Amino acid sequence: MTEVIFNGSGTLEERILGGLDAEQREVASNLKGPMCVLAGAGTGKTRAITHRIAYGVHSGVYSPQRLLAVTFTSRAAAEMRSRLRDLGVGNVQARTFHAAALRQLQFFWPQAIGGVLPNLLDHKANMIAEAARRLRLSTDRASIRDLAAEIEWAKVSMLTPANYLENAQGRGTPGGFDLTAVSRVFQSYEDVKTDRNVIDFEDVLLITVGILQEDPKVAATVREQYRHFVVDEYQDVSPLQQRLLELWLGGRDELCVVGDASQTIYSFTGASPKHLLGFKAQYPEASVVKLVRDYRSTPQVVKLANDLLGSRRSGGPAADAAWAKPLQLVAQSAGGPEPRFMECPDDEAEAAVVAGRIKELIDAGVKPSEIAVLFRTNGQSEAYEQALASAGIGYQLRGGERFFARKEVRDAILQLRAATRAVAEDSTKEPLGQLVRDIVASLGYTDAAPHSGGALRERWESLAALVSLADELALSRGAGFTLVEFVNELQERSVAQFAPTVQGVTLASLHAAKGLEWDAVFLVGLSEGLMPISFADTPGSVDEERRLLYVGITRAREHLSLSWSTARTPGGRANRKPSRFLDGLRPDSVLGASARSRAVPRRKVAAPASCRVCGTMLATGAERKVGRCSQCPPSYEEQTFEALRQWRKEEALGNDVPAYVVFTDATLTAIAEARPASLEELAKLAGVGPSKLEKYGEAVLAVLAESEASS
Known part of the structure; x- marks a missing residue:
């Protein structure tokens, strides 16, 4: 839809509401009381809420200084401010939760706590590394990253080191550590921050919540300042953000929330759609409006998106209870080409085919900036960077240099x-x-x-x-x-970091693509183990992977391509299968035809307690990893083990870390003996956690395939 610019001519309704459809107009014209907007991808949700704000300000219902619009990324907040300026209400505040809370914290800290606000920590890595060293725990970059993510999850879930352990059961082994060790690192990290007099981004929210709860004068001042609230992407709200929002409101109901449960893709950070889905129960008088007219994508793309969500099958009572009934999008644009499905022999061939197709689109008049290649993990980008460079096509890596x-x-x-x-x-x-x-x-x-x-x-x-x-x-x-x-x-x-459009094909992860759109989208690497990712080992996490693919599909306006490869390297074993999510969607596939071979992988079981060869009880962790006592001979081929050791050596040198940080000898032995043929099989081995699987899994399988080919 073309944006209507506020130009001062015509009646107020004509100027601001004239270009909206019936549902958008309902959102924009109902200015009082609680409102919940369930907005599907491409249905103009930002348009609806910015026009609602503009209509409220220009009609005198809202005071621009007393309305706060909240979203989840700085880029989205900047885009909202830009649209509001276009509509003549540039003095309305549009901020992220963190930015709004930090502004309040900076103002109220001297009177509520006293002294100078501590410095804000940009990155947790160094502090977590120091916390682990204090506990004499060995870490590498991957484990530090996983520990940081776990601590962030704990804090936005409003957990402390004291109650983390009892509330984190079932979350696996973050960073390769058991939950008791994680809780100790969590406490040590908090101690390091106190010693350094710094706070992190989660502390900004936690401390603001604490002040608003404990200081009635501060709470009253904030509630007097802000009378109306708008929250975008409400499906991504965490328990901590929800608590802050409730304290801002102070029991009032002048709140408009917008979201789509089918685009919940950040559960691993603590986000939950339950607040969006339970809004009507919390506010019985709330108006609920559904935006389902898709103005972004062709009917062919919209149908595929609807079919993807519609083909989901029961994952059990818990997963089914958490799965929201999807909005059924209705395409408003003209027809376009059918989505393409492409199977390629290996990753290199897939990248070359995609680059060739991109060149065809550019030659046909599609701007490079209107083309995107989307993948599940950032490690997949290299092949496409090389293929595009070889084809003489410029590209920009989203998440690369700003x-x-x-x-x-x-x-x-x-x-x-x-x-x-x-x-x-x-x-x-x-x-x-x-x-x-x-x-x-x-x-x-x-x-x-x-x-x-x-x-x-x-x-x-x-x-x-x-x-x-x-x-x-x-x-x-x-x-x-x-x-x-x-x-x-x-x-x-x-x-x-709200950058203008640069002429070049965009390479991005599916998570980074949220909120963006292109004329042509290539969804690549859609094989089992990558989509869904191999460590999605519960029905709920597999559902989230389905939603992630849905987000990818709905980024496309006209051209959509979905591809996968049957082997990682040229000449390698063709042991990959197309993603289970494509069953019933791609030509010549039947829904559920391969369900047996693609069942949700079981959680990793404990390593065996007795030797699989002689039955002797295993005494050490290394013996339990390989499932064999030290007295029994190994069952691997020597050249396979040596190939793995050489690969590990090169990997360690390249990353400037000790070899054992990549994989220990015991884990390497277990891999050589088991000779896993897929990421799922590799994930079952002790010593191969989610982070190492993501980082090294494909490379290990390639080493094994090359070793088998040469034997």
């Missing part, structure tokens, strides 16, 4: 800022877009793109993105939009 950190972008902003004074003194009224073009021309910008690739082309694309943004904002904000306002906009976007 746009505003690029040297040419920083230089351009400095030039633009320096030019604001001279422009202010100049009586000529040159259009903003041309003005920006003239200023960045000294940095190498030209109207025509350079024919060469590499660094020169990347530099030009960055500058071209700034010029395009200037043109776009001049159009949406009107002729009076000045260079000073443009520079201020760039500064705000830099803080929020």
Whole structure:
């Protein structure tokens, strides 16, 4: 749908509500009381709530200073602020939960607690490493990452080191440690922070909640400041964020929430759709509006998305209770091509086929910036980077170098800022877009793109993105939009990492693609063990993987391709199967035809207590890992074990870590003896946790396949 810009002509309803459909208009025109908006992918939810805010402000129902719009990422908050400015209500606050809480904490800390607010910790890794060292626990980067994620989950779930253990049962072994060790690291981490006088992002929410609960004067001040609340992506709210929202409200019901339970893909961080799904029970008088008209995707893409969710089968009482009935999207756009399903012999061939298809689309007129390759894990990107580079196609890696950190972008902003004074003194009224073009021309910008690739082309694309943004904002904000306002906009976007569009194919993980859309989307690596990921070992976690694929499908406007490979490396064993989620969706497949071979993997069982050869009780952890006592001879082939050891050596040298950090000798022996043929089989071996499986699993299978081929 084309955005309607607030231009001051016509009646208030015509200016703000005129371009909305019936359901969007219902959201935007009902300004009082609690409201729950169930909004499917591509149905214009942000449009509906920003127009609701604008209509409320322009009609006098809302005071812009007393309304707080909350979302979950800085980018989404920046986009919302930009849309609100386009609608003439730029003074409304749109922030993330953390940003809103930090602002309050900075203001109230001196009177509520006293002294100076501690420094905010950007990254947990160093502190967690120090916490583990204090406990004399050995860690590597992967285990530190897993421990950080577990501690974040615990804190947003409002758990403390004291009650973590009793509430974390069934969460496996984060970072390779049992839950007792994790609780000790958790406490040690909190002690390290206290010693260093720092707080982390979760503390910002926790301390704000504590102050609002304990200090009635502070709570009253906040509630007087904010009378109306809008919460976007409400399916992603954590228990801690929900508690903060309840304290902001203080028993009032002037709340509008927007979300889609079928896009819940962050449960591992503590997010839960239960607050969205239980909204009507909490607020019986609430209006509930469903947005199901999909304006983004073709009917062919929408049908596939609906069919994916509709083909889900029972996962048992607990999983079924947590699975919300999906919204049935109804496509509003014209028809397009059918989604493509492609099976390839190996990863290299899959990347080459995808690059070839992308070149065809570009030759047919699709902009590179309107094409995306989406994968389950970041480790899959390398093959596509190489394939696109070989094909001479530019790309940008989402999650790689940030746009505003690029040297040419920083230089351009400095030039633009320096030019604001001279422009202010100049009586000529040159259009903003041309003005920006003239200023960045000294940095190498030209109207025509350079024919060469590499660094020169990347530099030009960055500058071209700034010029395009200037043109776009001049159009949406009107002729009076000045260079000073443009520079201020760039500064705000830099803080929020709300980058303009860069001409290049986007490579991104499925999680990073949330909230974005492209004309053409390639969903790659859709084989068992990657989609769903191998460590999704419960019905609930498999359901989340299905929702993640749904998010991927609904990113596509017109062209959609789904592909997988049957082997990792050229000439390797073709032991991969297409994802179970594609059963009944891809041509010549039958729903449930391979259900037996693709059942949810069982949780890892305890290592055997007796030798599988002689029956002797096993005395050490190393013996239990391999399932054999030290007196019995090994059953692996020597060349296989040596190939694994050589691979481990190279991996350790490349990452500058001791070899045992990759895999211990005992685990390597277990792998050589078991010779797993798939990620699922590898995951069953003791010593191969989720993080190591994700990091090394494919490489280990490749070593085994090469060893078998040469034997």
